[in-house]
Amino acid sequence: MAIIELKDVKKTYPLGKVQVEAVKGVSFCIERGDFISIAGPSGSGKTTILNMIGLIDTPTSGEVYIEGQPISGLNDRQLTTLRHDTIGFIFQSFNLIPVLNVYENIEFPLLLGKSAMNKQERDDWIKYLINEVGLSDWIRHKPNELSGGQRQRVAIARALVTKPKIVLADEPTANLDSTTGEQIIELMKKINRELDTTFIFSTHDIKIVDIADHVIRLRDGLVTENYRKDKTPACGEPAAAETRS
Amino acid sequence: MPVIIRIAFRNIWEHRSKSIIIGSFIALGVIILLIGNSLLDSSKRGVQKAFIENFTGDVMIYGPSSTAVSIFGEGGDETGEIPIIPDFEKVQAHIASLKDVKTSASMSVAYGLMTLDAAEEIQDTVNSDEQQNGPPITIIFGVEGDKYFSMFPSIELVEGSYLKPGEPGIMVTQGQLERLQKRFKRELHVGDKVLITGFGTQNFKIRELPIIGIYKRSLSSSLPDFMSFADIDTARVLGGLTVGANEAAQISDTQKGLLSVDNTEDLFGDDMVDTIQTSTVNLDTIAQSLSNSAERERLNQADTGAWHFILIRLNHPNLAPLFIQDLNRWFQSEGIDAHATNWQGAAGTYGKFSDIVRIVFIIAILLVSVVAVIIMMNTLVISVIERTSEIGTMRALGAQRKTIRQLFLAETLSLTVVFGFIGAVLSMIIVLILNSLHISAGDNGLLVMLFGGDVLHLSPAPASFVSSVLLVFIVGYLAHLYPVSLALKIQPVKAIQVD
Numbered sequence: 001m002a003i004i005e006l007k008d009v010k011k012t013y014p015l016g017k018v019q020v021e022a023v024k025g026v027s028f029c030i031e032r033g034d035f036i037s038i039a040g041p042s043g044s045g046k047t048t049i050l051n052m053i054g055l056i057d058t059p060t061s062g063e064v065y066i067e068g069q070p071i072s073g074l075n076d077r078q079l080t081t082l083r084h085d086t087i088g089f090i091f092q093s094f095n096l097i098p099v100l101n102v103y104e105n106i107e108f109p110l111l112l113g114k115s116a117m118n119k120q121e122r123d124d125w126i127k128y129l130i131n132e133v134g135l136s137d138w139i140r141h142k143p144n145e146l147s148g149g150q151r152q153r154v155a156i157a158r159a160l161v162t163k164p165k166i167v168l169a170d171e172p173t174a175n176l177d178s179t180t181g182e183q184i185i186e187l188m189k190k191i192n193r194e195l196d197t198t199f200i201f202s203t204h205d206i207k208i209v210d211i212a213d214h215v216i217r218l219r220d221g222l223v224t225e226n227y228r229k230d231k232t233p234a235c236g237e238p239a240a241a242e243t244r245s
Numbered sequence: 246m247p248v249i250i251r252i253a254f255r256n257i258w259e260h261r262s263k264s265i266i267i268g269s270f271i272a273l274g275v276i277i278l279l280i281g282n283s284l285l286d287s288s289k290r291g292v293q294k295a296f297i298e299n300f301t302g303d304v305m306i307y308g309p310s311s312t313a314v315s316i317f318g319e320g321g322d323e324t325g326e327i328p329i330i331p332d333f334e335k336v337q338a339h340i341a342s343l344k345d346v347k348t349s350a351s352m353s354v355a356y357g358l359m360t361l362d363a364a365e366e367i368q369d370t371v372n373s374d375e376q377q378n379g380p381p382i383t384i385i386f387g388v389e390g391d392k393y394f395s396m397f398p399s400i401e402l403v404e405g406s407y408l409k410p411g412e413p414g415i416m417v418t419q420g421q422l423e424r425l426q427k428r429f430k431r432e433l434h435v436g437d438k439v440l441i442t443g444f445g446t447q448n449f450k451i452r453e454l455p456i457i458g459i460y461k462r463s464l465s466s467s468l469p470d471f472m473s474f475a476d477i478d479t480a481r482v483l484g485g486l487t488v489g490a491n492e493a494a495q496i497s498d499t500q501k502g503l504l505s506v507d508n509t510e511d512l513f514g515d516d517m518v519d520t521i522q523t524s525t526v527n528l529d530t531i532a533q534s535l536s537n538s539a540e541r542e543r544l545n546q547a548d549t550g551a552w553h554f555i556l557i558r559l560n561h562p563n564l565a566p567l568f569i570q571d572l573n574r575w576f577q578s579e580g581i582d583a584h585a586t587n588w589q590g591a592a593g594t595y596g597k598f599s600d601i602v603r604i605v606f607i608i609a610i611l612l613v614s615v616v617a618v619i620i621m622m623n624t625l626v627i628s629v630i631e632r633t634s635e636i637g638t639m640r641a642l643g644a645q646r647k648t649i650r651q652l653f654l655a656e657t658l659s660l661t662v663v664f665g666f667i668g669a670v671l672s673m674i675i676v677l678i679l680n681s682l683h684i685s686a687g688d689n690g691l692l693v694m695l696f697g698g699d700v701l702h703l704s705p706a707p708a709s710f711v712s713s714v715l716l717v718f719i720v721g722y723l724a725h726l727y728p729v730s731l732a733l734k735i736q737p738v739k740a741i742q743v744d
Contacts, residue, residue, distance in 0.1 A: 056641050056737035077645060083737070084643020095638040099255035104248075111248045112643045158642070 002029035002065075003165060003198055004053055009062035011048050011221075022048045024221035025062070030200065030214070032165065035192045037212035038202045044218040046202035047170055053200065054168045055083045067165070084113045088159030090169035090188075090201075094151040096143040096158075103139045106130065106157045113162070129157040133187060149180035156187060160197065169201035173208060185211050249648065253655035257663075260628060267624050267724075268664035270617045274717050275668025278610060280675060282709035284695065285603045290704075291697015292598065293588060298399045299462050301591035302349075302556035303565045304572070306330060306340075309582035315593025316554060317384055318354050327354055329486065329551045332581045339575065340557060345568055347560045350396045351552040353387040353477060355484030357443040359421065361429045381424060383473045385415075385441065387480020396558055405435035405458030408476055414457035415439060416474040422459060435459065441475070443483025450483050486551035556591075602695065614720050621724035625657070629732045636732050637739035646733050653729040654722075661721035665714055676703045 011023040023045045030036055038046050051057035052064050055071060064071050066086060074082065088109075089095075096105045106126050110117070117125060130136055133153035143151055152172060159167045169188065173181030185201075185208050192199045201212075209215055217225035257264045297303055300316055307314040308328030314320045318327045330336055333351075340349050359381045386393075390408030394400055408416055417425075417439075426433050433439075435456050443450045454475060475483070559565055565587055572585040589596035629636070636649055684701040686692035693699060 051738050054641070054737075080640070080643055080645050083641065089638075089641050091638070093634075095634060095641075097252065097635060097638065099252055099259050104251070108248065108639075109642045112639075112645075112648060162643070 003032040003067055004200075005029040005065040005068075006049070006052070007063045007065070009049070009052060009059045009064060011045075011052065011057070012060045022221055023052075023059075026218075026221070026223050027062075028216055028223060028226050030198060032198055033192070033196045034198050034200075034214045035189055035212055036198070036200045036214040036216065037209045038200065038216045038218065039204060039209045040202075040218035040224075041204055043220075045221040046204075046218055048221075049218070050168050050170050050200065050202050053166070054087050054089060055079045081113065084109065084162065086165050088162065088164040088167040088197075090152070090155045090159045090167060090172045092171040092174045094143070094148070094155045094175070096151055096154055098143055101140050101142050102130065102135055102146070102154050105143065105154055106161050109158060109162050115162075126157075126161060129160055132191065133157045147180075148176050149184065152176060152180075152184050153187065156184070156191070160191060160195065163195075164197065166198045166200065169199065171202055171204075173203065173205060178207075181205070181208065249651050249655050250659070252652060253659050256632075256656055257659055263624050263628055264660060267621050267660055268667070270621055271661055271664035271717055271721065272668035272671060274613070274617055274720060275665050275713055276672045276675065277613065278713035278716060279669065279672035279705055279709060280679075280703065281606050281610070282713060283672075283676060283703040283705040284701075285606060286706045286709060287701075287703050288598075288602065288695050288697040289600075292592075292595065295462075295698070296592045296596065297558075297562070297588045299397060301588040302396065303559045303562045303588060304557040304569055304585055305588070305591035306336065306555040306557070306572070306583055306585050307553065308584075310584070313584075313586055313590045313593075314553075315596075316354070316556075316591045317593055318356070319593040327484070327553045329353075329553060330555065330583050332579075332583075333550055333552050335579070336555065336576075336581060336583060340555060343568075345559050345561065345564065347558045348392075348396045349555055349557045350389065350392040351555050352389075352393065353480050353484055353486060353551060353553040355385045355387065355443045355475075355480045357383055357385055357441040357483050359383045359417075359425065359473065360440050360442070361425065361431065361438075381421075381428065383417075383421065383441070383471050385443070385473050385475045385480050385483055387475055387477040387484070389477055390474075393474075396556065399462055400460050401462070403459040403461050405456065408457055408474055411476070411478075412457070413452075413454060413476050413479050415441065415454040415479075416458040416460050417456060418470050418473070419459055419461060420470045421473060422456070441479075441483055443485070448485065450485070452479055452483060454479060481551055484553075554591075610716070614716065617720055618724045621721070622727050625653070625725060625728035626731060629653075629728045629735075632732075633735055633739050636735045637737050640735065641737035649732050649735075650729050653725050653732055657721045657725035658718070661718055665717050668717075669710065669714070672705070676705060679703055 006029070007027050009023055009026045010021065013020045013022055026045070026049060038049060040046050048057065052059055053066075055064075055066070055074075058072070066082065069082075071079065071082070097108060100108060103126060106129060107122070110122055110126075115122065127136075127139075130139055133156055135150060135153055135157070138146060138150060143154070146154065152175075155172075156167075159169075167188075172188070173184055176184060188199050188201070189211060191197060201208075203209060213230065214228045215225065216223055305316060308330045310320065310328050312320045314327060337349075337351070340346055388394075388408065389410055390412075391410055394407045403419060405416075408414060422433055425439065433456065435458060438453050438455050441452050441454055443452065460474070557568075559568060569585045569587060576583050576585070589600075639649065639652075680702055682701075684696075686696045686699055686701070696702070
């Protein structure tokens with residue numbers, strides 16, 4: 001079963017007196033454990049789609065399904081709980097909490113909801129993640145004492161700490177140099193393999209797009225390409241008919 | 246919750262400049278509240294002590310009146326007369342039987358002008374002193390010397406002696422004596438005589454009285470200085486409490502008819518004289534008639550049963566409210582139209598002074614609080630705007646609205662606790678400094694009332710401390726409501742849109 005499914009999703013924003021249609025009827029689905037790139041130029045609707053998948057924005061029409069559950073009709077509290085339990089976020093600008101150190105930033109999402117882990121398990125898990133992202137020597141440092149790449153590594157660990165099924169990353173390499181950006185994507189890929197977490201990231205960087213297993217290309221709010229690298233049909237797509245050769 | 250507190254404290258530290266702005270208002274608020282309340286508490290305590298030990302005792306009883314009557318004669322009914330206590334002997338006997346009563350004394354009050362014997366001299370001085378200081382008015386407390394002065398030991402003799410029962414005379418303050426000397430340009434000593442013109446609602450009475458003693462009040466040198474003590478009978482006469490005042494004049498119907506004439510011209514009409522007396526007027530008869538003053542003297546005698554007030558000191562002054570309640574209940578059950586009141590009621594306007602100042606202070610504090618709420622609110626709003634991305638991130642990571650609310654509440658309350666404590670400590674230091682300076686009120690009567698004595702001495706009451714901290718908490722809580730409502734409107738998507 002698809003972990004995420006979008007059906008004829010449209011999103012319109014008011015811009016002054018004009019209504020801007022950012023997403024013009026998009027349908028696709030994503031399977032569990034995929035490493036997916038949503039690619040396209042600026043203004044193509046990448047971020048809007050990620051926001052709707054991440055339950056931080058709602059479609060004007062159409063429906064988004066998370067693990068088969070339609071999100072329309074959920075109230076703020078339910079959306080927040082679903083977001084906490086199911087989705088991890090990696091932001092373009094890292095968005096770490098400035099007053100918390102590396103360990104505390106990663107720990108923060110765990111403190112926002114009910115956790116099955118006890119204190120020791122939680123501590124072990126956080127330290128494991130810190131080790132995974134290579135920040136063991138920076139554990140007590142504040143975000144302003146870290147480089148951009150290090151901050152994004154913290155953000156990755158934070159996104160994974162609640163063991164979400166989905167991690168959304170909106171242009172995670174946009175504020176990083178190319179080498180660091182590639183390292184970050186490699187790290188995400190490694191975790192994707194190890195933890196079987198579904199990673200969805202938006203980018204317009206061709207090199208990074210190529211790392212993804214599944215690519216969804218957008219232009220002017222519409223899907224122009226939707227294919228898997230292994231040439232298997234993307235879920236919801238007819239076999240080989242719309243896949244890239 | 247600990248993470249919320251952690252973030253709150255770190256944010257306070259991180260945004261130090263804003264925290265200091267908000268904190269300064271909180272600390273300043275606590276300082277103003279604590280010192281202001283201490284001053285008012287000290288003022289009330291001082292005024293209370295001064296009045297209880299100098300004028301009113303713990304409880305005062307007064308006669309029939311729809312409004313409270315003060316010991317200075319304020320209040321009372323429209324007639325302007327101070328009511329006398331009905332069934333005085335019964336009331337006095339009842340008070341004597343109460344075991345809570347430590348001591349009691351009765352008194353009457355009269356108003357008068359204190360001068361010497363030459364009316365011309367008054368005229369000479371009218372253009373200078375009198376215009377500047379007003380006429381030499383005195384409130385005369387008619388007392389039974391032995392009982393009264395033993396009840397108020399703070400009234401100290403400077404010269405001469407206390408009034409003795411049955412001995413006509415007057416006791417004045419040094420200030421009154423000096424004013425008289427200045428006014429009449431004459432040295433005055435104990436034994437010299439002063440002329441008191443008592444004025445009541447019905448007539449004037451003039452009495453010449455020897456100065457028996459000069460007194461001062463040990464508790465506060467700046468308490469009202471226009472009181473003098475006279476023997477009770479003289480005070481009664483000066484105040485119109487005479488036998489004649491209580492006897493209704495017997496007049497004929499014809500005389501009553503004359504009194505009811507509307508047009509006074511009719512009194513002098515042609516028919517005014519209907520009988521012409523032809524016999525010779527015997528001047529000796531008239532002189533003999535006028536020289537017989539026995540009846541006049543009888544009517545001018547003091548009404549020995551007339552007392553305006555009974556003052557009571559209690560064994561346990563803190564039980565005065567209960568005592569007053571019981572006494573008023575007894576008056577009601579016995580059908581006696583008398584009332585008991587506490588020192589504050591007995592002190593009249595003076596007793597209300599600290600309450601009036603407190604009301605003014607509270608209004609000022611409320612206004613300052615509103616300003617403080619607005620300034621704190623604005624600062625917090627700026628903080629919310631600056632932290633939009635952070636709040637959006639928290640919401641995106643799964644923070645419910647209540648978590649954001651708790652975060653801002655924790656920050657505001659942490660600021661309130663920390664700076665409230667700083668304010669309280671600073672207040673204590675300021676209080677210690679002010680007390681060590683022994684600031685004198687000097688001759689300023691208003692300052693004496695405000696200080697509750699001649700020297701400023703602040704002693705913050707625990708209740709004032711609690712109420713001040715509570716008010717600051719309320720101000721902090723109110724100030725955070727609007728900013729937090731703004732923070733709660735921040736959608737998680739703002740985490741991405743705002744850097």
